Amino acid sequence: MLPLDDYVPYLLNRAGARIAASFSDEVRPFGITLQMWRALAALTDRDGQTVGELSGRTAIEISTLSRVLDGLQRRKLVERKRAEDDGRVVTLYLTPAGRTMTRRVIPIAERYERVAIAGLSARDVATLKRLLRELYANMDKLCANRAASDS
Amino acid sequence: MLPLDDYVPYLLNRAGARIAASFSDEVRPFGITLQMWRALAALTDRDGQTVGELSGRTAIEISTLSRVLDGLQRRKLVERKRAEDDGRVVTLYLTPAGRTMTRRVIPIAERYERVAIAGLSARDVATLKRLLRELYANMDKLCANRAASDS
DNA sequence: AGCAAATATTTGCATTTGCAAATATCGTGA
DNA sequence: TCACGATATTTGCAAATGCAAATATTTGCT
The missing domain is CATH 1.20.5 (Single alpha-helices involved in coiled-coils or other helix-helix interfaces)
Structure with a gap:
């Protein structure tokens, strides 16, 4: 039979869904969505990434990501720049406001890390x-x- | 700073998103979505659950789950029954077709388990x-x- | 140089999602 | 027993999502 609680994809999905839902609630007051935050965090980690790279790093589907970036751009948190050497590529940069947003949300993210792994060695x-x-x-x-x- | 690749919620989300996207592709030919499959699997594991219980077990938001169940019911894979002792509660049962569907998809699920944990002790x-x-x-x-x- | 195939991103469109409100039923205390 | 709050599920509506097609640019081949 199918021992659901012993099946890795299920455990993974379930834990991921739960933490995503909670974290969404936390960032909503900042006017951003979870996906926006994930993109911001990935850009903070490394600036000047392309849309494709960011999609690979975050596992956000690329057309979805394109629209997430629309939102971030409209909120003036991220800037899109057409790359000089390759006109197909768009590179992404945090604006100062984007950096401020990141600084504000990081403490919440750190709290979630602590809560998630509470009780683990x-x-x-x-x-x-x-x-x-x-x-x-x-x-x-x-x-x-x-x-x-x-x- | 924010060492993204060392942050549990991020790692979790990313792995979960990737596996979800792949698995969605696998069940699409059967005419069901990933969420439908997760509900079916959870019902196979234990029959007669309520909508709320199923939501808790799968971490599918309850109003979303209600509509996922609409789809499963329309496809005649799941039956909704109003509980006799408590008229607020709806209990859920797999139909024979639902059980057949589960039997067909389980091998794929098992393959995913193997692929996911490949190389791990x-x-x-x-x-x-x-x-x-x-x-x-x-x-x-x-x-x-x-x-x-x-x- | 010139054109077909390849690559990167965006957009069209239908489906899915989720918050909030609505609905339905139950339990409790006056 | 009759309101009233609590609990379970569904629905309204707007936003998010993802596949497929469209667009833009580059690369390789002749």
């Missing part, structure tokens, strides 16, 4: 992070294979 | 499952606290 947390990264890499490989076999 | 997998369950419980506590303080 440092060793467990390190393991969890490593495993989530490996899992992501595994799914990436699958995507690549599927893309290759579609052609 | 049995010990690591056990740890991952335990940690994901604890994390979910932690977020549940947070939700409960927030709900209490809102009143």
Whole structure:
């Protein structure tokens, strides 16, 4: 049979959905959505990324991301620049207001990290992070294979 | 600063989004969505659940779930029954067609489990499952606290 | 140089989502 | 028993999402 509580994708989805819902509530007062925050955070981490890179890093579907960026741009938190060397590519930069927004939200994000891993040992947390990264890499490989076999 | 690749909610969201997107592609040919599958799987695990219970178990927002159930009912995969002892409650049952659908999709789900955890030791997998369950419980506590303080 | 294929991003359109309000039923205390 | 608050589910409506097609630019081939 199907032991649901022992099935990794289910556990992952469920935990992810719960934390996403809570965090959405937290950033709403700032006038941004969870996806907007995820894009902002990824841009804070590294400036000047392209839309495609950002999509890969955040796992936000690229056309969705394009509209998330519309919102961020309208709110003057992010700037889009057409790259000079390759006119197809759009590079993304935080505005000063975007940086301010990030500074304000980071404490909340840090609180969520603490709440999420409450009661876990440092060793467990390190393991969890490593495993989530490996899992992501595994799914990436699958995507690549599927893309290759579609052609 | 914000070491994004070391931040649990981000890693979780990212891995969850990626696996969800791939799995959606897999169940689409069966005419169902990922959320429909998650509901079906949870009902296979235990029959006769209420809408609220199912929402809690799947972390699908309850009004969304209500409409997911509309879809499942229209496809004759799930039946809604008003409970006899409490007229507010709706209990949910798989139809034979629902059970057939589940039987067909389970092999795909099992393949995804294998792909997701490829390269991880049995010990690591056990740890991952335990940690994901604890994390979910932690977020549940947070939700409960927030709900209490809102009143 | 010139054109077809490849790559990056955006947009059209239909579906899905979720907050808030509505609806339906139950439980409790006067 | 009759209101009134609590609980369970559904629905209204606006926003978010994602597939497929459109657009814009570059690269490779001749």
